[in-house]
Amino acid sequence: MISFEALVFYLFAALTVFAALRVITVRNPVYAALFLVLAFFSMAGIWMLLEAEFLAVTLVLVYVGAVMVLFLFVVMMLDVDLAQLREGFWRWFPFGAVIAAIMVFEMVMVLGARQTSETGAGLTRHAADYSNTKELGRLIYTDYVYPFELAAVLLLVAIVAAIALTLRRRKGVKSQDVAKQVAARREDNIRIVQMPAEKQMPVTGDQESEKA
Amino acid sequence: MEMIKNFFKTFLLLELVKGMALTGRYFFARKITVQFPEEKTPQGFRFRGLHAQRRYASGEERCIGCKLCEAICPAMAINIEIAERADGTRRTTRYDIDLTKCIFCGFCEESCPVDAIVETRVLEYHGEKRGDLYYTKTMLLANGDKLEEQIAGDRAVDAKYR
Amino acid sequence: MMELLQAVQQIGQDLLGPAWLPVWTVAKILVIVVPIMLTVAYLTLAERKVIGFMQIRIGPNRVGPYGLLQPLADGVKLLFKEIIIPTGANKALFVAAPVLTLVPALAAWAVVPFDVGMAVSNANAGLLYILAMTSLGVYGIIIAGWASNSKYAFLGALRSAAQIVSYEIAMGFALVCVLMASQSMNLGDIVQGQQSKAGLFGWYFIPLFPMFLVYLISGVAETNRAPFDVAEGESEIVAGFHVEYSGMTFALFFLAEYANMILIAALTSIMFLGGWLPPFDVAPLNMIPGLFWLLAKMSVILFLFLWFRATFPRYRYDQLMRLGWKVFIPLTLVWVAVVGAWMQTPFWLW
Numbered sequence: 001m002i003s004f005e006a007l008v009f010y011l012f013a014a015l016t017v018f019a020a021l022r023v024i025t026v027r028n029p030v031y032a033a034l035f036l037v038l039a040f041f042s043m044a045g046i047w048m049l050l051e052a053e054f055l056a057v058t059l060v061l062v063y064v065g066a067v068m069v070l071f072l073f074v075v076m077m078l079d080v081d082l083a084q085l086r087e088g089f090w091r092w093f094p095f096g097a098v099i100a101a102i103m104v105f106e107m108v109m110v111l112g113a114r115q116t117s118e119t120g121a122g123l124t125r126h127a128a129d130y131s132n133t134k135e136l137g138r139l140i141y142t143d144y145v146y147p148f149e150l151a152a153v154l155l156l157v158a159i160v161a162a163i164a165l166t167l168r169r170r171k172g173v174k175s176q177d178v179a180k181q182v183a184a185r186r187e188d189n190i191r192i193v194q195m196p197a198e199k200q201m202p203v204t205g206d207q208e209s210e211k212a
Numbered sequence: 213m214e215m216i217k218n219f220f221k222t223f224l225l226l227e228l229v230k231g232m233a234l235t236g237r238y239f240f241a242r243k244i245t246v247q248f249p250e251e252k253t254p255q256g257f258r259f260r261g262l263h264a265q266r267r268y269a270s271g272e273e274r275c276i277g278c279k280l281c282e283a284i285c286p287a288m289a290i291n292i293e294i295a296e297r298a299d300g301t302r303r304t305t306r307y308d309i310d311l312t313k314c315i316f317c318g319f320c321e322e323s324c325p326v327d328a329i330v331e332t333r334v335l336e337y338h339g340e341k342r343g344d345l346y347y348t349k350t351m352l353l354a355n356g357d358k359l360e361e362q363i364a365g366d367r368a369v370d371a372k373y374r
Numbered sequence: 375m376m377e378l379l380q381a382v383q384q385i386g387q388d389l390l391g392p393a394w395l396p397v398w399t400v401a402k403i404l405v406i407v408v409p410i411m412l413t414v415a416y417l418t419l420a421e422r423k424v425i426g427f428m429q430i431r432i433g434p435n436r437v438g439p440y441g442l443l444q445p446l447a448d449g450v451k452l453l454f455k456e457i458i459i460p461t462g463a464n465k466a467l468f469v470a471a472p473v474l475t476l477v478p479a480l481a482a483w484a485v486v487p488f489d490v491g492m493a494v495s496n497a498n499a500g501l502l503y504i505l506a507m508t509s510l511g512v513y514g515i516i517i518a519g520w521a522s523n524s525k526y527a528f529l530g531a532l533r534s535a536a537q538i539v540s541y542e543i544a545m546g547f548a549l550v551c552v553l554m555a556s557q558s559m560n561l562g563d564i565v566q567g568q569q570s571k572a573g574l575f576g577w578y579f580i581p582l583f584p585m586f587l588v589y590l591i592s593g594v595a596e597t598n599r600a601p602f603d604v605a606e607g608e609s610e611i612v613a614g615f616h617v618e619y620s621g622m623t624f625a626l627f628f629l630a631e632y633a634n635m636i637l638i639a640a641l642t643s644i645m646f647l648g649g650w651l652p653p654f655d656v657a658p659l660n661m662i663p664g665l666f667w668l669l670a671k672m673s674v675i676l677f678l679f680l681w682f683r684a685t686f687p688r689y690r691y692d693q694l695m696r697l698g699w700k701v702f703i704p705l706t707l708v709w710v711a712v713v714g715a716w717m718q719t720p721f722w723l724w
Contacts, residue, residue: 030520037513053498057506058502061509065509066509066542069512069513069516069535072535073536076528076532131498133498133502182227225587228685231686238427238430239424243427245431245432
């Protein structure tokens with residue numbers, strides 16, 4: 001009899017594979033994006049089984065909570081023409097097939113070399129108070145500090161570059177400066193004018209005729 | 213100096229707190245809601261509500277079918293047909309007011325030379341079907357019979373301003 | 375209290391054996407969900423009453439004494455209304471959207487502690503879990519907007535999605551400050567970290583005051599409440615993402631919004647206002663059970679939510695984005711650095 005844990009694993013694994021397949025087979029791009037979300041979710045479940053709760057929650061937080069939302073955003077606003085998309089499928093098929101074959105081969109090589117033993121056999125069990133987050137933090141800031149910092153700087157460069165590429169200051173744009181508006185005071189904008197009360201104008205011919 | 217003051221003003225959300233203090237004060241203010249069916253706001257004697265047709269003391273209906281009200285009605289809510297009665301007077305055979313059209317401007321009342329069509333103080337009436345608010349001559353006369361006392365009283369108070 | 379719980383657990387274990395665990399968990403979930411639903415019902419009444427009072431009105435007072443049965447009447451009304459599915463709508467997603475909004479709002483409660491050890495799950499990464507769950511609520515809104523096949527709904531959904539994604543960052547950074555101060559992501563430990571002789575002054579809202587404000591304001595934005603309710607914006611886009619919803623499907627959106635409000639109130643009290651801790655650890659105050667203190671703090675925050683709605687006009691959309699990206703995110707980033715530096719000095723007392 002398989003253990004409860006294995007059962008949950010196979011459930012999540014099957015769900016992941018199913019969702020991943022639907023991502024590429026389903027016609028509606030919005031459905032595809034939603035299936036990708038499902039795939040992320042079930043992956044998070046598998047990571048949870050591996051006691052990597054930090055990674056699992058971060059996967060949900062970052063990919064599901066932010067990246068996929070933006071994806072959906074774009075997909076919903078696009079008017080996707082399926083016929084146009086499918087054009088030239090057979091022309092590019094050999095090219096794609098070769099890449100897929102190479103990737104499958106690579107993955108078999110990587111996984112086959114490391115994990116010849118049974119699933120889960122190479123993993124160590126941890127005590128209940130073991131904190132995956134703490135361990136991860138310790139590793140990142142000690143053993144892997146340089147790669148981590150490098151990655152951080154790379155991301156920073158990407159952010160700065162993205163802003164630099166899209167930022168353009170146009171002349172003559174009349175946008176409001178909120179801070180300035182908030183700081184505006186009555187004294188700056190209102191001038192109270194003191195002047196003597198108006199005197200009766202001398203009566204002219206015009207007004208005379210109007211009265212009459 | 214001014215800049216530092218402004219900086220703290222913005223970051224301490226002073227203006228927002230001021231706004232909240234105002235609404236907070238009103239939270240404890242005496243409530244001015246009128247509990248409608250039990251409490252009512254005072255009503256003037258010129259109130260323009262449900263229509264009625266009046267009669268003279270003799271029981272003769274006032275309306276002479278001059279159609280002035282029909283002509284002046286801006287919403288075209290009044291429909292009148294006239295005919296000669298057996299005694300040779302001109303009377304309406306039909307006098308309908310569609311209250312779903314009526315805007316309660318009071319022009320019919322103003323235009324009436326014999327004070328026949330009037331607007332009463334009644335405001336609590338309703339219809340459950342579409343046709344319920346289509347008032348016919350008999351309904352209007354019934355209104356007048358029922359409310360004659362009040363109608364006459366209001367007209368008497370208003371008389372000195374006319 | 376704790377002894378009683380342990381006794382119940384012992385009896386259950388003896389009676390049901392291994393089947394006890396799921397039964398116990400379901401019981402715990404019910405104990406949380408049912409009061410939340412009731413609170414939501416009465417929060418709607420409280421909202422109408424409070425806003426009414428601030429507008430010198432008296433609010434609903436016809437159904438039951440002081441209008442106390444009004445939520446019941448509203449619920450029954452919504453239950454019996456017809457659910458209309460617009461033509462051209464994506465039926466499956468249209469029906470799924472309200473559920474997708476409500477589920478994360480309730481799921482997040484799993485790690486919220488009500489007293490020492492009183493939580494459905496005492497998870498280590500509790501704070502992260504909360505962040506993940508609150509970020510999922512946006513899916514229901516986006517899907518609702520898209521599946522309705524309506525312009526207004528779609529506009530509302532886009533607005534709300536952009537808003538939630540932006541404010542989540544500021545919210546996350548505010549929480550980073552909290553977990554720096556408490557050195558834990560477990561919500562129970564965060565509350566314990568605020569316990570000190572100084573009582574009220576030991577709570578994190580003192581050293582992290584700007585973060586407290588940022589979190590509260592982002593919380594209002596995150597739940598799409600006034601003055602950040604551009605997703606609904608009844609004067610501009612009718613009712614935003616839920617224009618096409620009626621009856622029970624609409625009620626679910628309503629429930630989710632209020633459940634989220636209560637959640638934000640609970641989180642704010644736990645992370646900044648000392649959770650179940652009494653304001654001073656002296657005789658009459660520490661006799662009162664912790665649950666009472668937590669509920670009292672939540673009520674104050676919820677009252678603030680209603681007060682905001684009665685006071686402030688709706689933000690314009692670009693101003694809302696400006697506040698999120700140009701004010702809150704830099705402010706929180708600076709404060710993360712300040713707290714980090716402060717913690718290295720002997721002046722850090724928390």
